[in-house]
Amino acid sequence: MPADEIRFVEETHQYYVNGVEYPSVSTVLAPFMDFSRIPRDVLERKRQIGRATHKAIELDEAGELDLDTVDPQVEPYFHSWLLFKAVKPLRVFAAERIVYSKKHRYAGRLDLVVEFLDDPGVLWVLDAKAVHTISPATALQVAAYREAWNENEPVKINKRAGLQLKKDGSMAEIFPYDRIRNKHDLNVFLNALNIQNWKVNNGC
Numbered sequence: 001m002p003a004d005e006i007r008f009v010e011e012t013h014q015y016y017v018n019g020v021e022y023p024s025v026s027t028v029l030a031p032f033m034d035f036s037r038i039p040r041d042v043l044e045r046k047r048q049i050g051r052a053t054h055k056a057i058e059l060d061e062a063g064e065l066d067l068d069t070v071d072p073q074v075e076p077y078f079h080s081w082l083l084f085k086a087v088k089p090l091r092v093f094a095a096e097r098i099v100y101s102k103k104h105r106y107a108g109r110l111d112l113v114v115e116f117l118d119d120p121g122v123l124w125v126l127d128a129k130a131v132h133t134i135s136p137a138t139a140l141q142v143a144a145y146r147e148a149w150n151e152n153e154p155v156k157i158n159k160r161a162g163l164q165l166k167k168d169g170s171m172a173e174i175f176p177y178d179r180i181r182n183k184h185d186l187n188v189f190l191n192a193l194n195i196q197n198w199k200v201n202n203g204c
Contacts, residue, residue, distance in 0.1 A: 006098055015107035017100050025108030025144045028189065028196045032137035050130045053077045053165060054111060057128065058095040076169035077130040084163070084172035089117040099148035106193055110145040113157060123155065128163045138162040139177040143185035
């Protein structure tokens, strides 16, 4: 069976699987995020900082990061990640990986899939956020990523968490989503996906 053709259009944040557009995880979850009170320029700068932080982590894990190129506003968030790794040694399985579900027809780009060295054989999907407060919707986000990864990869993700990178450079804080209240996270995401598809199909 030939491999699926995956295409991501950066400018419009659109994903295509075998020529068919799939809604992105972030688009599906947009109604859960209220940024209306944040000035547009501030929001855009925060988005750029987040993207640059993810890129720094990705390059560092690949052994390709030039520290002199890291933006001063990104440095504390990156240092927050390094402190976290120092305290919780880990192995990165994947970084900035596009994942998709043909079963549910959505796609996205996960931040990190890791194995903590003190818990071998257990894979985690982490969504690293350079934010003041982790949104509850992050639980839905990593639930969607885990579902898509596990649909296509032989080695399965067991656990999921948000990872809050700190603006002051202190150690990142992990927020595992393994409580009873999180057991329906994937269903909530899939319900939001159905609503998104209904809106698109009806021109809303």
